[in-house]
Amino acid sequence: EIVMTQSPASLSVSPGERATLSCRASQSVSNSLGWYQQKPGQAPRLLIYGASTRATGIPARFSGSGSGTEFTLTISSLQSEDFAVYYCQQYNNWPLTFGGGTKVEIK
């Protein structure tokens, strides 16, 4: 099983600032990596697929990078609606696995 490790577990950021979230895979997943946003009481929403492609309707302030085992989600200028938990997920190998999440909080 591929273990996905996200860091940090939580991140305090002021509105308008940049946030950088990391995701590491225990073995290569090529670019088969997605990022999801989840707000309290809501279902997850796909932000990024293929490690770097924004999903439909996702603002340009969200960007993804990386390949192999190291990935990054960057939110260039945090808006109030961006405070949420973010998960990475690999879909290169069965079983599909998620990271433990990074909670982005208001500073």
Add this chain to the structure above:
Amino acid sequence: EVQLLESGGALVQPGGSLRLSCAASGFTFSSYAMIWVRQAPGKGLEWVSTISGSGGSTYYADSVKGRFTISRDNSKNTLYLQMNSLRAEDTAVYYCAKDSYTPRFPDAFDIWGQGTMVTVSS
């Protein structure tokens, strides 16, 4: 509008059974693999199972293998999860989701339902 709507969640005793349903609309259901993902209270996301568009291929997490069965009825645009021998650790919100790409899978999950709560407790 593409939409997924889960139903069937309930309170069930340990060892009991439950069947979840997910009604899909707004896309060609039979063309896409479908997925169940769960989230225990206060915890992260856990992939549970995937079924191919035709229903001919299925995949399970080790934690549910042999107890849960994923299936689909493409004539009814509906996905199912039959859960048997339920345990306390199966307590979670269960989401159905749509694979984002066809015909190749797996891929990212681009559409999610709102979830249905399953509680396993005596």
